[in-house]
Amino acid sequence: MLNVSVMNIVWTVINLLVLYLVFRLFLFKRVDAVLQARRDEIEHAKDSVLEKEREAEKLKEDYSAKLRDADKECEELINKSKQEGYDEYDRIVTEAKDKAEQIIVEARHNAQIEAQKEKDAYVSELTDLVVRAANKIAVSKHDEESDKELYNKFIFEAIEKSK
């Protein structure tokens, strides 16, 4: 019952090694290969997802930067057109002011010329009057009375004229 046979022990050892080899080659290796392939796939999928996420993040940043730039540009444009508007306004107002001044100056000048003309006309009329009066005096006989009357008439006419 307890007879030990070396050969049988050796056989069992060989049996075990063979079984181990079978398990290793046909079970563990195959299953491990499948599991490893699955793990690799998951890892790969994870990597690509991360990559995509990074890309999306970058795009988002780009777009927000562009948006900021556009805002800035827009503001600049508005400022520029505002500035242009103010400049135009100033220019128009200045021009109008200049024109008005010119008109005033011209008007003043015209008025002066008119006044001079009237003055000249008055002076020439007065001269005529004096000449006529002198003629009348020279023609008519004259005494103190008529002189006085004539003189008054002349003054009166002159006043009347100057009015």
Added chain:
Amino acid sequence: MDIGGLLKELLLEDKVLIHFDFMNGFFDINRSIVLSWGVIAVLTLLILFLTSNMKVHDISTKQAVAELIVEKLRGITYGMLGDEGLRYRDYMVVVLVFIGASNLVGLFGQTPPTMDLNVTAALSLMSIVLVEAAGIKKKGTRKWLKSFAEPMAIITPMNILELAIRPLSLCMRLFGNIIGATVIMELLKMVVPIIVPAAFSLYFDIFDGLIQAYVFVFLTSLYIKEAVE
């Protein structure tokens, strides 16, 4: 009832199946060896069937079963070995399956190969070699030799004795349990020939056989874990 005759037949039967007529029977092959060839053949066919046509996606049921078996068995031995002994878990799975399958041979009316002392001796020999090899691999020869004097120099003889005691206890435990179960089953069959042996067979042939396989692997794993710490 001829209990003595039964025991004689069971324990003293001629185990030699294939006899070679030279060197006084040195190369004789026991029945247990032939039986374990059968066990190995069945296991190999089963594995080949389960793992044929493996795919990464859309796996078949048999592939799922194969993966489940690998995961579960590795889980069992990993739980016993821990991270340090990770590399030995596959071997422990093989031993677990081999002893378990060998013990279940009783279900088919054969005497289990583990009832032959030569088989259990070979198994425990492999275990102690693996344990010491793991220790040497982990610590290096010098440290491994020093580890015999730990924790105290005075117990060095004990530690050396353990080299022989451990495989002997492994070997005898497995052998004794299986032969005990078989003897009890045979006696039961003699006393009550029907129904009762079937119920007890559940315990002695299936449960006890698997428990003994587990115990053998558990103890070997324990030794490996101790060696690689």
